[in-house]
Structure formats: structure tokens, C-alpha cells
Amino acid sequence: MRLYLVLTAILIGACSTEPQPPLVATDLVITRPMPGTGMSAGYLSLTNNTEQKISITRVASAQFASVQLHESTLENGVARMRAIPELEIRAGETVTLQRGGKHLMLMRPTGPADIVSLQFFDDENLVLSIEAGFETQLN
Numbered sequence: 001m002r003l004y005l006v007l008t009a010i011l012i013g014a015c016s017t018e019p020q021p022p023l024v025a026t027d028l029v030i031t032r033p034m035p036g037t038g039m040s041a042g043y044l045s046l047t048n049n050t051e052q053k054i055s056i057t058r059v060a061s062a063q064f065a066s067v068q069l070h071e072s073t074l075e076n077g078v079a080r081m082r083a084i085p086e087l088e089i090r091a092g093e094t095v096t097l098q099r100g101g102k103h104l105m106l107m108r109p110t111g112p113a114d115i116v117s118l119q120f121f122d123d124e125n126l127v128l129s130i131e132a133g134f135e136t137q138l139n
């Protein structure tokens with residue numbers, strides 16, 4: 001009986017230390033392509049489960065020839081956005097990309113698509129691969 005309890009404790013311990021994925025995406029929204037340009041915006045939260053910072057330096061999509069990391073700012077009451085070279089997610093932290101802040105800009109669609117796939121790279125390392133359908137209109 002005692003041996004049985006010890007084994008159970010070991011098994012429970014093994015399960016709870018199961019490795020989590022290094023980077024997890026939640027609340028992903030890809031806006032419908034804007035008429036004319038075909039541009040979409042991407043919003044999501046990224047959680048870093050590792051002990052080291054993750055820097056997203058490149059995002060790729062099969063459905064868009066160009067995906068940029070953007071940041072919206074308000075300058076003299078005028079909303080502007082600029083490309084940012086990387087997105088840093090510190091160890092154990094969550095970064096949220098949302099309207100009016102940091103976001104993904106999906107440009108130059110490669111063709112009609114119902115699903116958008118996104119690959120996130122830290123330098124040459126693929127750290128996350130996700131996909132989603134189009135949701136709300138870009139505004």
C-alpha cells in the first residue's frame with residue numbers, strides 16, 4: 001500500500017511538470033481584408049512560458065507576401081502607425097497586440113483565402129505556428 005502511494009505521487013509529479021509550449025497565442029483575431037488594398041490586421045496575446053526572453057523578429061504567412069509588426073501611436077491627435085523591428089516578450093510574460101497599439105499588418109495577399117496561417121520567428125527559429133479564419137472588419 002505504501003509503495004502504491006509513492007508511485008501515485010511520482011506519477012502526479014511527472015504530469016504536472018509536463019513541458020508547456022514555449023510560446024502560446026490566445027485571442028487571435030484576423031480582420032477581413034480591406035477593400036482595395038487587401039490588407040488585414042492581426043491581434044492576439046502571446047505568452048512566453050520559458051525562462052528566457054523571446055524576440056519575434058519575423059512573421060510569415062502563406063496567404064500574405066508581407067507581414068509586418070506595427071505600432072499605432074497618437075501624434076498631435078493624429079493616429080499613425082510605424083513598423084517595429086521586433087516584439088520582445090520577457091520570460092513568463094504576456095504581450096497583447098490590440099487595436100490602437102501593437103499589431104500585425106498583413107499586406108499583399110497572395111490570393112483568395114479563408115484561413116490565414118502565421119509563423120513567428122525568433123531570428124531563424126520558428127517559435128510559433130498558428131492559423132485562424134477572418135473575423136471582424138478592419139477599421
Ligand SMILES: [Cu+2]
Nearest residue numbers: 070081104105
Ligand atoms: Cu499597421
